[in-house]
Amino acid sequence: MGAEDLALHYAHVILASIWIGYLAVVIAASFRGKETLLAVNRSAGLLAFGSLILLAIVGVVMASTKYSASPSEWFAFGTYMGRIGEKMITWLILAALGGYLNHVEIKKVEETGKVGRFRAIAAFALIASLGAALLGSMLSLGV
Numbered sequence: 001m002g003a004e005d006l007a008l009h010y011a012h013v014i015l016a017s018i019w020i021g022y023l024a025v026v027i028a029a030s031f032r033g034k035e036t037l038l039a040v041n042r043s044a045g046l047l048a049f050g051s052l053i054l055l056a057i058v059g060v061v062m063a064s065t066k067y068s069a070s071p072s073e074w075f076a077f078g079t080y081m082g083r084i085g086e087k088m089i090t091w092l093i094l095a096a097l098g099g100y101l102n103h104v105e106i107k108k109v110e111e112t113g114k115v116g117r118f119r120a121i122a123a124f125a126l127i128a129s130l131g132a133a134l135l136g137s138m139l140s141l142g143v
């Protein structure tokens, strides 16, 4: 792997870790009540969402440079290169969930003090994120 590919690879993995780590911490915080959840969201919510956005940019750059795959190959689902399109669709779902959690659901937590719905959506996003990470590992392992 060339230096550029290696840098992109590590940037992608670090950004994914920030996003996944945030989801894990915010879910754990929700069990300690509204104030802890809000404090975690205030300190890391924006950073995590920004990492999710950058994750897609770095991912698309890797798909076109390291893998030299064309958009028609990205969306040949079920094939090796099709994992890229599968990751993109998962990412779109995550971006929608992340935006919803940070802008809509967090206001409901502030107003009502109820954290159950926020926790359930964050848990769903965490599982989907682990799925995207697994697809990424399959790509880099060549399976």
Ligand code: HEM
Binding pocket: 009, 012, 013, 016, 019, 020, 055, 056, 057, 058, 059, 060, 062, 063, 066, 067, 084, 087, 088, 090, 091, 094, 129, 130, 132, 133, 134, 135, 136, 137, 138, 139, 140
């Ligand atoms: C637009 C969305 C995405 C695209 C185009 C994309 C693309 C890629 C590509 C091409 C690789 C292979 C990297 C390599 O061989 O060095 C990869 C790996 C990886 N991706 Fe993504 N990705 C996207 C979203 C995500 C998301 C949402 C996550 C997790 C939250 C994620 C986590 C990972 C991880 C952990 C790896 C590395 C796995 C390993 O080396 O074992 N990616 N991704």
